[in-house]
Amino acid sequence: MTSATVEELTARDAVSARRFGRQQIVGTLFGVLGIVLVAALAPNITSETRSFAFEPPPDPLQWDFTPSTLVTVIGVVYIIAAALSFLPGRDTVASRSSHSWSRRRSRSRSSSASAWRCPVLRPPT
DSSP, X not given: OOOXXXXXXXXXXXXXXXXXXXHHHHHHHHHHHHHIIIIIIGGGSOOSOEEEEOSOSSSOOEEEEOHHHHHHHHHHHXXXXXXXXXXXXXXXXXXXXXXXXXXXXXXXXXXGGGGGGSTTTOOOO
């Protein structure tokens, strides 16, 4: 095993910090899709109101919407999701170990004799 100097470790961390992970790649794809929806698709859809009818024709219950507005909202949600994918994530290893329930679980699994500590399960003497 080779020992790395502090400068080498710092350089490796800097290179890995500049790389895109899975989350950033998927976020970039969502961002591109959102921009396509907002900039290319939404302006080319007709702005006449459409509706979904949930009952038969005499005075039906309906939901009215404008397709261009709906597509624009979906595109903006995709762009927001893309922007959020570039926020720093939480350190899952450190945050998992800080939860009290995980410490209790790991302590109870650490010894096989922990079940015998319970007075109900203790074998007769």
